[in-house]
Amino acid sequence: MIQSPGILVTILAFALVLGPLVFLHELGHYLAGRWFGVKADEFSIGFGREIAGFTDKRGTRWKFGWLPLGGYVRFAGDMNPASQPSPEWLSLPPRERAQTFQAKPLWQRAIIVAAGPIMNFLVAIAILGAFAVAYGKVVTPPVIGSIAPKSAAESAGLKPGDRILSLNGRQVEDFVDIGVFAMIRSGEAVNIEYQRGGQTAQASATIGSLTEKDRFGNITHRGVLGIGRVASEIRPVALWEAPGEGIRQTVGIVKTTIEGLQRIILGRIPVSELGGPLKIAKVSGEFLAMGPVQLVYLIALISINLGFINLLPVPVLDGGHLLFYAVEAVRRRPVEPQVMEWAYRGGLVAILALMLFVTFNDLGTFGVWRNLAGLIG
Template structure:
């Protein structure tokens, strides 16, 4: 077991992970806005009082805030959180008003908003593509080569040489697909289609539950059926194919995230698995302690999740803006300002409540509440 990193290393790792991801996200907004001729007044990494910064020749203030938990781009004319036209905006000279976010057509505003999450996905695709070109891709076929005695696979009647065609109605092209499917479904009963020689059989499988511990002593309950591949196949990937591999892996991770979120919402997975900034800081420190490759891998994973979360249709998030733009496109007129204002207030309340909840979850996972209970008792 590896000793957990100290607080200084954890804080450094957190900044190394969150800082670049926030910068890339906001850079997506900034570059899209600049492409369409929107002036940016402020580009901030972090919130709160400015720690350091400078103003470029275009009049944009680039700065760092003391609280490194996010960032923002303030475009010219953004006089309220919902970027709605106001009397102050109407009072601007025509030339200045033309360079504001609100003056742009709906489709341009939508692209500017979507560019942030897209930038996060692009970063992940680049990282995963570089890894694929550098280390190859595991394309082991979904053929059973090893069966653990007494495992879920053994109880279901699987045999060596079987090719798993599908699990739960989902096609299994590679062995890694089996691991991805079963990992988030401990204890679930699924139908399995197996090719055995010239025959195709249907078997019922109850995925086993296994508690795994990482090198820092953290434990996780995962699903496992107890099989290994017949032959390990690692294929080299060319420079031209690498981006396509990065895209496929990013789509797979988004699908994995969507499924696990759905399991939490439906109660099939505990809400205690939701983590916040403190958990990200802990995992960042542990990844840095394991080496730069692990840290970069974590950056790719969090970048995907950051892009995914920001696309959720919650006012305040980018997805909330896009939802309002979609409504505007259908109605062919903007949503009423008072409706937008209340929607953003509600969205902010939801985000703040979620932040408090995940922070309490994080503290619980660190044993804070148990220790307090012990002191009180």
């Protein structure tokens, strides 16, 4: 039976996921700016017309915009998208100019820009580390417990008791590594190095595909080798070990994200797998329906992806700013304003096109195009 969390739960979950993450991302920029003495004129959650807000004693306007799909911090003197000095900036009194973003050294500007994505990663590390302390670390040796009939593992001649050592040369330390590797490689050939009876051997196979439907009616496709695990062990994680465990999991998720992105670019994963705000809202509602713990875990995952996406070297994103700062550091002079202006225009067009594309995908996920085709037919 397909369950639905309902539109109100979905909206609430979306707000609980995206709102705090956008706030914390922008808070990273804001705190770094304050540390270096940069005045913030505005701190906005959402875009567009202000629906509520207040001004603090430092003159910063804290507000909510009517379109809750992001946010921004506007520092003093930040008068154009490329954050370049302008005649208006040069006309400021020296004291006010010293508190502007452009007046700061290159390394300080880079830290302020990078602080947003860094905050996202820190949030994820804190959540994942806290989960490890609360629930322990699940450790499952990469030993085959069972073999599914007519699976890739069976065709490779693997047997229960075999220990997987590596997949395509990548070392396997835990059974989870096997699932993560196979998940995004459906239909791809894999070289398996394993150990049996103290002897090392190799086998080749083509990773199979599994289609599943969850209780919410979502259909997912993933690659599988067709092996079952042996018994798992839950190891306690001390409080002092939490940061390291959080970092380890975060790095692993980032690596998987990069691999998935590479495969989408290479055409090995269909672009229909890309999702946007509507899909995030849908998934948020489903995770909230499963319980608050699952929702907090989703917040950690989205926080990692938000930090990663913002570090991509695309103008308009934080990574685009950092790219220009790197060029400036090498050239020992800023990139020409005209070049930056056109780059940011191009970046904005690319981001808007991507948003339009993923929204098209999201509507397809909800069955809008299928239903429309049925009405037309």
